[in-house]
């Protein structure tokens with residue numbers, strides 16, 4: 001048995017390849033560097049979905065914009081009971097109300113759902129009315145507009161677009177595997193996406209960036225970093241934003257996102273000195289982790305600079321995982337379609353280690 005299924009190959013995919021030794025991510029034949037900051041989220045969605053739907057339009061942007069408008073009609077189901085939940089719980093509940101199915105229209109609504117519902121939930125929790133989507137805007141620009149009520153700068157929309165592209169797909173990570181298991185039962189794309197959201201929510205997967213802000217705020221100043229980190233590890237805590245099941249070198253997505261924060265520049269919400277401070281915390285963490293686990297290469301993962309980027313774009317930390325879902329939903333849908341097209345029911349075996357029944361007297 002492989003603990004945590006480490007190293008077990010559970011699918012063949014044309015979608016993405018994660019090379020953990022080389023620190024390389026390939027999405028449908030392209031290096032991450034060729035995509036992040038160079039093509040839009042709509043285009044990377046097309047890249048991922050190509051071949052998995054009949055009549056996929058060459059330009060997906062109008063269809064995604066129309067899907068945002070269609071999904072917005074469901075925001076009225078956001079009742080006060082849901083507002084007591086965390087943003088990801090409320091967003092998941094609203095997404096679960098959408099009709100399930102396997103066609104492109106269902107897929108487009110699922111793609112739009114985390115974006116539209118998260119913006120509405122965050123605003124409602126702040127006592128603000130929802131802002132209807134503007135279908136002609138890019139997905140990234142409209143997310144920020146629905147969140148804040150004003151059109152974002154190009155630099156901000158570009159930064160979010162880079163983020164969504166960077167996280168759109170990543171091999172057989174926990175949420176994508178979960179989505180494929182559900183898809184393998186032919187339950188429908190909606191069921192696969194909800195399952196993906198559930199797996200993403202945990203702090204060992206997509207729930208890490210919110211706590212990273214708590215860590216940075218807890219450290220407060222560069223000179224406190226070493227003591228704070230050593231105390232946390234002495235308590236047995238894990239440092240959020242470090243370590244990965246597959247990467248033994250730096251996660252290539254960390255640098256793509258750090259570059260996106262730097263590019264946003266000082267004219268935006270990036271707090272003055274925040275990037276320098278985060279880099280100092282990262283350096284301290286890496287040097288301490290090296291001694292803490294000399295036999296395990298613990299490097300910066302995607303979540304560390306995700307936290308900085310989403311903070312700079314004014315998402316509340318409680319909603320960071322929802323923004324991850326806005327990007328990863330493109331990959332979940334593609335993997336679910338690929339699983340149904342070519343895969344069997346996923347049904348592994350277990351080794352029974354419990355007691356055996358007593359022999360009949």
Ligand code: ACO
Pocket residue numbers: 004203204205206208237238239240241242243244245246293296298301302303
């Ligand atoms: N801080 C401190 N110690 C760590 C960390 C960390 N961030 N990551 C791993 N370790 C330690 C473990 O405690 C373990 O020690 P042990 O052998 O003494 O028990 C050893 O390193 C190996 O860790 P595993 O849990 O076996 O590694 P695994 O591959 O299962 O975990 C994971 C990967 C979950 C990402 C882990 O590194 C972690 O918990 N990181 C912090 C949370 C985080 O950043 N999550 C986001 C991941 S990126 C993503 O999913 C998008």
